[in-house]
Amino acid sequence: MLRALAGQAQGWASNLSNRGRRLSRSISDSVLRHEVMWINACQLWNATNANQNATLRTGTGPTSISQAATRITRRWFDNYVKRYDLPDPDGLPxxxxxxxxxxxxxxxxxxxxxxxxxxxxxxxxxxxxxxxxxxxxxxxxxxxxxxxxxxxxxxxxxxxxxxxxxVPTERWHRPGVPLLALDLGLRNFLASSEGDIRGENFIDTLGRYDRQLQATTKGLQNAGIVRLTDCARYRRLAVRIRRYIKNNVQRWVRSLLQAHSPEEVILEKLNFVAENSGLGRRMNRLLRGFGQAVFKQCIKSWSELKEFKVTEVEAAYTSQMCSSCGFVHRANRKGNSFGCLSCGYLAHADVNAAKNQRGRSAAGAPTSTGSRHERWVSALREWLVRLRTGLLEASPGSTLHSRLVWRACTGIAVLMNEKRSAGKCGAARKVLQEFTLTLDRVSDACLYEKITWLVTTEAGSPALAVSTD
Structure with a gap:
């Protein structure tokens, strides 16, 4: 019972810390924001200013905690305790x-x-x-x-x-695929690297539930009800949404796993809620908390039952990268359709993203490779290396060789045109110039001349427009 009570207290404090970070981000004064962030990190919400400064002297942080920061956190803590119940030991199992x-x-x-x-x-x-x-x-x-x-x-x-x-663990009854990558989304809930789609138009159903949730919330707030869970109608609607998410997530995951009997499942680092999803704050919070927990628990249960491995890979640019040639561009994807601007590869956008995840896992790519800009630079280098490898293997003057040169020119032209229009072509030019230094002037003469000309050509020239088309 003590362990259960400690778990309740840790969960309550964790929720309070998450809300404290939101409080600090809402403060415009940078000095005051830093002080509130430090108070929240040390969980000294209700401590006096003297105690906060005494703790400060034993660690690293701001030079001192002002009375204003102490008043803000103590008042916010009092309001939180009034609104949300403290851990209740009477409810222990x-x-x-x-x-x-x-x-x-x-x-x-x-x-x-x-x-x-x-x-x-x-x-x-x-x-x-x-x-x-x-x-x-x-x-x-x-x-x-x-x-x-x-x-x-x-x-x-x-x-x-x-x-x-x-339940004793057992292997799949029939051999399946060695690697199965699953791409998680809102428009289509699950897509596999084998071409399967589950939960099509998932966001449409969530949108209908979200409109009901917002209408119910607005009506209760207009009626003066502060705690929405006190209303039975709100609770029934929340239970119905959770039941829909849980039942369908379990059904879709089971369907894909049983269809392919994988030896290893590849997942991206989960981010269940998109910024432009159009869903309300409460629905986003429900998906981020409950939806991700259900999906993770379902995958974990199946992995323990069937003894397959679960690996997470970095999700950056998987939806913008071509799984055929590796070219990265935001215009590659339009809704559910994916069309590579470099090689012309066509596929379902979510299936293409799942294939990229599978490729990263097979290549042993690390789960984190630095900032988003560094990951983009790495993806551009990988695309150029793949192009050069293909050119070296193709016979000079052959159709394959000409097609690869055309892909390189088209992709670089599109990339430089976009970066020039945004005023951010410095990084792309630097990567391309570094790549040209690795080329051989004899065997890679055609590619060297094309890249050098495209990098130095000004945006909007007729020749660049022809190459882009």
């Missing part, structure tokens, strides 16, 4: 082991009216409580052995008995 509880199937008892029975010991000798348990189709079909520890908890005034089965 009770755990029973095999000495104080017994789980039996109906065939092992003399009572025949229910599928299972649980016998719980009490403090009085000989007076036990028999609790009937209705059978559940999923629980009965799961197999395995029932664990010897039972948990009794309360929720919304009702009693729940949590019973766990220890």
């Amino acid at each position: 009770l755990q029973f082991n095999q000495l104080s509880a017994k789980f039996e199937a109906v065939k092992d008892t003399k009572h025949r009216h229910f599928g299972y029975w649980v016998t719980l010991s009490t403090l009085e000798r000989g007076k036990r409580i028999r609790v009937p348990v209705e059978p559940h189709a999923y629980f009965a079909a799961a197999g395995g052995i029932v664990a010897k520890t039972l948990t009794l908890r309360t929720k919304d005034g009702a009693l729940y008995l949590d019973i766990v089965r220890d």
